[in-house]
Every structure is written in C-alpha cells, then in structure tokens.
Amino acid sequence: MCSQICASMGDVDDLLAKLKITSCPHCKRTGFLNKHGSLPGYVLNQTGKPVRGARAVRVYCSNRRVALCGQANGCGKTFSVWTADKIKHLFLSANSLWLFLNDSVNSGNKIQAFRNLNCGLGYSSTYHIWRRFRSAQVAVRTALVALCQPPQLESDNPAKLTLDHLAKAFQDHPLSPIAAFAVSLQTFFL
Numbered sequence: 001m002c003s004q005i006c007a008s009m010g011d012v013d014d015l016l017a018k019l020k021i022t023s024c025p026h027c028k029r030t031g032f033l034n035k036h037g038s039l040p041g042y043v044l045n046q047t048g049k050p051v052r053g054a055r056a057v058r059v060y061c062s063n064r065r066v067a068l069c070g071q072a073n074g075c076g077k078t079f080s081v082w083t084a085d086k087i088k089h090l091f092l093s094a095n096s097l098w099l100f101l102n103d104s105v106n107s108g109n110k111i112q113a114f115r116n117l118n119c120g121l122g123y124s125s126t127y128h129i130w131r132r133f134r135s136a137q138v139a140v141r142t143a144l145v146a147l148c149q150p151p152q153l154e155s156d157n158p159a160k161l162t163l164d165h166l167a168k169a170f171q172d173h174p175l176s177p178i179a180a181f182a183v184s185l186q187t188f189f190l
C-alpha cells in the first residue's frame with residue numbers, strides 16, 4: 001500500500017478535509033477519495049508506553065459507482081496517511097528512534113541506549129531495530145546525498161556517518177531529523 005506522510009496531525013486533518021478535491025495517488029482522478037478506517041497497531045500513550053491504537057488513516061478511492069451505474073470513477077485502491085512521528089512496523093516514535101540511534105553510536109552500548117528510552121519493551125527489540133537501521137543505511141545515504149554533501153568526519157563508523165549526514169541535511173527543519181526525512185522525501189526512514 002502506498003503511503004503519504006504528513007508533518008503533524010493537523011496536516012492529516014487538513015488532507016482528510018480536502019479528500020474530495022485531492023487526486024488519488026494511484027489513478028490520479030479527483031473526487032473519489034473517502035476516509036476508510038485506520039491501520040491498527042501499537043501507539044505510545046502520554047507516558048510513552050505502547051498501547052493499542054490507530055497507527056495511520058486509510059483512504060479509499062471509491063469505484064462503487066461502476067457497479068451501480070457504469071460511470072467512470074475511482075480505482076478501488078487504498079493508501080495510508082501517516083504522521084511523520086510514526087514509522088511503519090515500529091512502535092518507537094521517530095524522535096525516540098533518533099535518540100536511540102545517536103545514543104547507541106555515541107556510547108557504543110545499544111542495550112543501555114534502549115533502556116534510556118524507558119519504553120517498557122523487551123531488549124530483544126534493540127537488535128531488531130539496529131538490524132533494520134543497518135539494512136536501511138545505503139538507501140538513506142543515497143537519499144541524503146541528493147539533499148547535501150555528507151559532513152567532513154574523521155570516522156570509520158558508517159552508522160555515525162549516516163546520522164551526522166542526516167542531522168546536517170535537516171539542521172534547520174522544525175521536526176526531528178528522522179521525521180523531517182520522512183516528510184521531505186515521502187518515504188519511511190526504515
């Protein structure tokens with residue numbers, strides 16, 4: 001399913017309010033989009049603990065009129081609308097992920113960095129997240145090179161190089177670098 005990533009919940013609401021004048025990302029036709037439930041999963045509550053909730057909003061491009069009266073209409077496909085603080089298949093917020101990755105690189109202690117988040121989840125997640133980051137790095141750095149040159153660093157640690165490049169690329173952005181990456185490039189960081 002394709003995804004659209006908004007900077008804030010306010011931007012998601014704006015997009016939903018304008019669905020009828022927004023073109024479908026699949027078929028490019030306008031006038032057939034409807035809100036169509038949400039993607040369930042884990043979200044963080046106000047104390048930072050994961051609870052069941054809506055991860056993203058699903059939007060449907062209605063093709064019902066074909067069945068009813070044979071008129072041209074939407075394509076019947078869906079897409080999801082996310083806020084940039086969420087990452088697909090990951091309970092951590094974009095900012096928590098940013099803190100965890102930086103803390104891991106700077107301290108060399110992933111478990112402690114994960115513990116510092118105080119997110120109430122098992123430490124086995126630590127290595128799973130780190131593996132996802134490691135396998136995403138080539139794509140992330142390729143995307144970042146299109147935005148700016150990497151900073152001049154005396155480091156042979158690819159993770160540090162990636163994070164510093166990310167920080168440089170979005171140093172003036174109001175969102176945390178991982179969320180800024182998602183909104184600017186309309187793709188998930190991991």
Ligand SMILES: [Zn+2]
Pocket residue numbers: 024025026027028029061074075076077
């Ligand atoms: Zn469509």
